[in-house]
Amino acid sequence: MKKLFTIFIVFFAIKSYSQSGSQSYFKRLFDTRGLDQWDGNSTSPDQLEFAWAVPAHMEALVLMYEKTLEQKYAETLIKCFGNTIDRRDDLRNPTLGYPIVYDYRHISGAAWSTNHYNATTDTTGLPYSHLVHSANITYPMAKFAAIVKNNTAIQNLTYNSTGRYAGQNYITIANDLIQKIKETLAYHADQWYTEPGSTTIGYYKERNDNNPPIAFPGEILPFNMQSSVGRVLVQMYRATNENNYLTQLNQIANFIKSNTKLNPTLGSNVW
Numbered sequence: 001m002k003k004l005f006t007i008f009i010v011f012f013a014i015k016s017y018s019q020s021g022s023q024s025y026f027k028r029l030f031d032t033r034g035l036d037q038w039d040g041n042s043t044s045p046d047q048l049e050f051a052w053a054v055p056a057h058m059e060a061l062v063l064m065y066e067k068t069l070e071q072k073y074a075e076t077l078i079k080c081f082g083n084t085i086d087r088r089d090d091l092r093n094p095t096l097g098y099p100i101v102y103d104y105r106h107i108s109g110a111a112w113s114t115n116h117y118n119a120t121t122d123t124t125g126l127p128y129s130h131l132v133h134s135a136n137i138t139y140p141m142a143k144f145a146a147i148v149k150n151n152t153a154i155q156n157l158t159y160n161s162t163g164r165y166a167g168q169n170y171i172t173i174a175n176d177l178i179q180k181i182k183e184t185l186a187y188h189a190d191q192w193y194t195e196p197g198s199t200t201i202g203y204y205k206e207r208n209d210n211n212p213p214i215a216f217p218g219e220i221l222p223f224n225m226q227s228s229v230g231r232v233l234v235q236m237y238r239a240t241n242e243n244n245y246l247t248q249l250n251q252i253a254n255f256i257k258s259n260t261k262l263n264p265t266l267g268s269n270v271w
Contacts, residue, residue, distance in 0.1 A: 030064060038076050047087065047101060047127070050112040054084060055136035062140040066147055069154065074144075075161050078173060081141055082164030085180055089113050089129070095164070103127050105210045110183035112137060119215040128214055131191060131204055131221060134184050135228035141177045142235035148174035149239045178239055181232065194251065201258060202251030204229060223259075223271065226252050 030036060035057065058080050065073040085091060090108040092098035103113045104126035111134050113127035148155055148170045155171035165173045188204070195201035203226055208218030230252045237245040260269035 027064070027068065030060070035060060036064070036072055036076060038079055046114075047089070047112045048114045048116045050084060050087065050137055051114060051116070051130070051133045052136065054080065055133075055140065058084070058137075058140035059143075062143050062147070065144070071157065074154075074157075074170070075159060077140070077144060078159045078165050079161050079163050081144070081173075081177065084112075084137060086164055087112065088180075101127060103129050104213055109187040110180070111187050115213065118213040120213070125213045128207070128212055129187070131188050131206075132225040132228050134188060135225070135232050138181045138184050139228070139232050139235065142181050142232050142239060145174040145177045145181075146235045146238035174239070178236070181236060185232070185236075192248075195255070200251060201254045202248060203255045223256055226256060 038057075058077060061073050061077040061080065064070070065077060086095040087098075089101040089103070089111055093100045100108045101113050102108045103111075109129065111129035113129045114133070115123050115125045115127045117130060118125045118128065155169065155174075157170045159165050159168055159170065159173060165176075168176075191204045191207060193203060193205055195203075204221045206212065206214055206217055206219050206221065211217075230249055233245045233249040233252070236242070237249065257269060260271040262268075263270045
């Protein structure tokens with residue numbers, strides 16, 4: 001928990017420096033906290049770390065790489081990507097020899113299931129793949145892919161560390177990340193709904209099949225969770241120029257807009 005708190009503090013510091021242009025202090029803070037490094041592949045059988053902590057670290061790293069283009073941040077980031085994908089529910093056994101994880105429907109898919117957030121406090125129950133966790137995990141991947149796809153100067157750089165992507169160049173890694181993200185979005189596709197009678201409003205819901213072990217089955221996800229997926233779609237559109245991401249993104253934006261109201265003083269919608 002202490003490490004996660006540190007990551008979030010540094011993450012918000014990076015956000016600040018990216019806007020102010022004063023990079024040296026925050027870069028030094030990030031590096032001296034050891035966040036520019038990572039020890040190696042996790043060996044824990046628990047998927048919970050992929051809900052918030054690992055994605056926060058990856059997001060901080062992708063911001064550092066975006067603002068500095070220093071290869072050391074990309075190297076650590078790609079190692080994190082590789083380990084995270086290796087630990088996906090359906091890939092754990094082929095890549096690491098760990099037991100495959102099955103969700104409450106006995107489906108093993110392109111996600112990272114956990115029973116930690118089940119409706120009961122008994123974390124021995126069957127796991128559920130939360131869309132917000134999938135979005136947290138895939139957002140840094142999508143953003144890195146977009147950075148690479150839109151910068152020819154870095155596409156032929158080679159990742160020289162260990163793990164899934166050892167020895168591959170950045171454009172090859174970016175293309176594989178895009179494919180992996182598509183698989184995760186496809187896994188959650190049955191949670192996507194369009195507003196009855198509308199083609200311009202859409203949203204995600206919690207699953208409601210086979211008695212999911214969560215508190216609000218079938219409910220429309222709150223705005224922050226819709227937005228977490230929305231920003232993945234933004235980066236996927238940047239990385240691929242595929243219009244389906246832009247269409248879906250606009251549907252989520254229209255859903256949020258239709259359920260909020262304009263505050264003219266703030267110049268933005270509030271809820």
